[in-house]
Amino acid sequence: MTTPAISRAPYGTWPSPIDAATAAAHDGSPEYVGTIGDEVWWTAPRPAEGGRRALVRLLPDGTEQVPLPAPWNVRSRVIEYGGTPWAGAVVDGSLLVVFVHHADQRLYAFRPDAPDAAGREPRPLTPLSAVGGGLRWADLSVDADRGEVWAVMEEFTGEGPSDCRRVAAAVPLDGSAAEDRAAVRELAAAGHRFVTAPRLSPDGTRAVWLAWDHPLMPWDGTELRIAEVGPDGRLGAARTLIGGPEESVAQAEWAPDGTLLAATDRTGWWNLHRVDPVTGEAVNLCPRAEEFAGALWRLGQRWFRPLPDGLVAVLHGVGGPRLGLLDPVTGEVTDAVGPWTEWSPTLAATGHRVVGVAASARTSHEIVELDTATGRTRVIGSAHHDTVDPAYLPEAHARTFTGPGGREVHAHVYPPRNPAIRGEGPAPYVIWVHGGPTSRAAMVLDLEIAYFTSRGIGVAEVNYGGSTGYGRAYRNRLREQWGVVDVEDCGAVAEGLVAEGAADPARLAIRGGSAGGWTSAAALTGTSTYACGTVLYPILDLTGWSKNGGETHDFESQYLESLVGPVDEVPQRYHDRSPVNQAAGISVPFLLLQGLDDVICPPVQCERFLAAVAGRGVPHAYLTFAGESHGFRRLETMVTCLESELALYGRVFGFTAEGVPELELTV
CATH class of the missing domain: 2.120.10.30 (TolB, C-terminal domain)
Known part of the structure; x- marks a missing residue:
């Protein structure tokens, strides 16, 4: 076997088999794993089906089924980020599954094994409400003995985003509450x-x-x-x-x-x-x-599951969590064997089987089973398959950089990689900023990252101060320092890559969505580190997003009280840190991407920022997407976003992105 000849080509122009459609089609991961008897169920993304979440059933013989066709969309909007949207049990001798349908947020029940189509058709269990955001449900469990499903009920009492109440409630499985709110039994005040x-x-x-x-x-x-x-x-x-x-x-x-x-x-x-x-x-x-x-x-979300034999299945670690079995008597943890380096906070168990969702830097998220009796692990669903030659995937490196004052900054670095092409000198790099901000970037296979690295553009994901996975002290670094610590830490990673000769200081970009969009915009308006940036569904005006501004949903409406400080005490801080009020500081091209149905980071934030930038001669593009909310889910949207982002980098970094529509920038 001969080794293919390696040629030289400018960064950004490397030919890649990973097009935007391929990357977008594999966006998302399985979620909300659960068991009903010997069966395993979960939800899975379907970007090509309008971005819905499908309910997947794994039969004991290993067959995967999707019992609910489109447009059924199993996804809750409680606190807007949702929660466990389905549950099941054996009721009256047959399998019954209850789920939340995203379109109307009602609870529905169906019997997947009913002998006739009518019996398998979902029937509503909860009523609609015309008040505000209506009635919503999450964190479901079926109580077969009482004939109820227990859940968190979110009920809007007015038209405002914070005109709502949340309470534990029980919904009868017989459908008697489908048109009668009074039939919903509240479990507590x-x-x-x-x-x-x-x-x-x-x-x-x-x-x-x-x-x-x-x-x-x-x-x-x-x-x-x-x-x-x-x-x-x-x-x-x-x-x-x-x-x-x-x-x-x-x-x-x-x-x-x-x-x-x-x-x-x-x-x-x-x-x-x-x-x-x-x-x-x-x-x-x-x-x-x-x-x-x-x-x-x-x-x-579940990070641990008690087991019948007294052991506890746990997800644990620093940074990426791994699966282990904890013996509560000895305090010892025995880790599951396997290649997976990242486990999602969704664990289920039945008998001696523990089931979860796991991935690695080279494999996508899979449904993995641990047999606690034998210690054996195996993939039982959503198995990874190489959609492209793995030689085009980046090699991920967990790194620790030095930030201001000598503090540690954690990051994942993905250098450019292509089996047939090499670049000359330092490469262009994009700093990826995760959302939250109290969250973290997971080091798992992401074809969106590979879309760039296979073309000669490096990516560095930064788990800046405030990220989870590194203890409370690391998390608390962001208290009243949002827009400071996160921006500094991202800059420290970029500067570290430049100092070691990996990144070209003239070809650095930053991108992020939601809270990551905030950090990206704050970095573009407040520093000179980056040559351009991509900002997705961002927060740009702290005052509008504060508890006094009313421009976000209830769950995060007072988040800024800790991230920035009490708004009533430090209103000037809110003003001064907001990119919308620092528009004079941005001088480099940027791409702004926004869903028009986003109630978490609404379009008005982008519109206000664009008004502040207008007339300053800064090249930019603003793309909006009807039907998209917070985080894009539709295939066609994600394709447009990826291609537009690559086109931006081509314009700024000086290369032509072959096969990608030119991005029209306005000033």
Whole structure:
């Protein structure tokens, strides 16, 4: 076998088999894994089907089915980021599945094994509401004995984004509440702004859940609440076991033997604790400077699962989480064997089987099963298949750079890579900024990254101060420093790559969406590091996005109180840090991408920024997409965005992007 000749070509012009359509078609990952008997179910992205989330069923023989055709879209809008949108059980001798349909947010039930088509057709369980955002549901579980589905109900009481209440509620499975809101049984009074759904103890006498209130976010402080369950199924007087303004309890579950387990960061790391349900005494089962949980962005996320044999399946680590089995008696963790380096916060278990979603830098997200009896791991669903020659995929490197004051800055670096082409000298690089900002970039196969690296453009994902995965102190670096620490850390990575000769200082770009869009815009208006930038569905005006501005949804409406500071005390800080008020500082081309249905970062933020930039002679493009909300999901949208971004880099970095429409810039 002969080695192909390697030629030289300018960065950005390398021929690649990874086109925008290929990258977009593989965007997203499986989510919300669960089991019903021996079957495994999950939701999966379908970019080519209008961006819907399909419900996938894995039969015991390994066959994958999609029982709900388009346009059924299994996705919740509770707190806008959603939560577990389906649940199932054997009810009256046959399988019954309940799910949230995104279009109307109603709960529906269907029996996938019904003998006739009419029996398999979903039927509504909850009513519509004409008030504000209506009725929404998440964090579902089916109680077959009571004939109910338990969930968090989000109910709008007015037209404003914060005119809403959230409470645990039970919906009858017989459909009697489909047109009757009064038939929905509220399990407790609405005592907190935010709650997760109750978790019943094995004997059914007690329930626990998490609760928090503005201005806290769930990674700042939550409370683990407990109450007795009365004969009528209602929750009695609740009390707090652990948690508070400076303690984040991310998950709580009952073990089969009645032990209460909770992941809390009271030690500075989210560690797993055994909590006494009477006294609240918490014992750390595995004291480590590692995370055993993460930021609760979606209701129902699970980083651990108690197992029947007394062990606990856990996701743990610094940075990327891995799957392990924790022995609560010894505190020892035995990690699952396999190539996966990143596990998503969705764990299910049945018998001696643990099921999750895992990926690596060379493989996409797969449904993976661990047999705890044998220690064997295997892929059981959504198996990775190479869609392109792996030689065109980037080699990922986990790096730690030095930021201001000598602080550590974590990043993933993806140098340009193409089996047949080499570049001359330092390469152009794009700094990718993750959203959140209390989140992190995962080092997993991403064909959008490969779309650029295979053409000769390097990518560096920055887990700047404030990111999760590195302990509470690292997370708290961003308190009142948003727009400062994140911008500095991204700049430190860019400058570090330049200093070591990898990146060309004249061909640096920055890109990010949502909170990453904020950081990108703040960097473009406040520094001279970058030659251009791509800004997706961003926050650009802090005052408008604050609790006083009313330009975002309820969940994050007071997020800035910790990220920037109390708006009523430091209004000038909100003004001064906002890119919309620093438009004079931007002098390089930029691309702005926005969904017109986005209620988290609405188009008005972009429009205000563009008005401030107008007449300053800065080349830019603004592309909007009807039907897209926060985070793009449709194939055609993502193709347009990728090609436009590459075209921007071609214009600025001085190369022609073959096969890509030219991006028209205005000034």
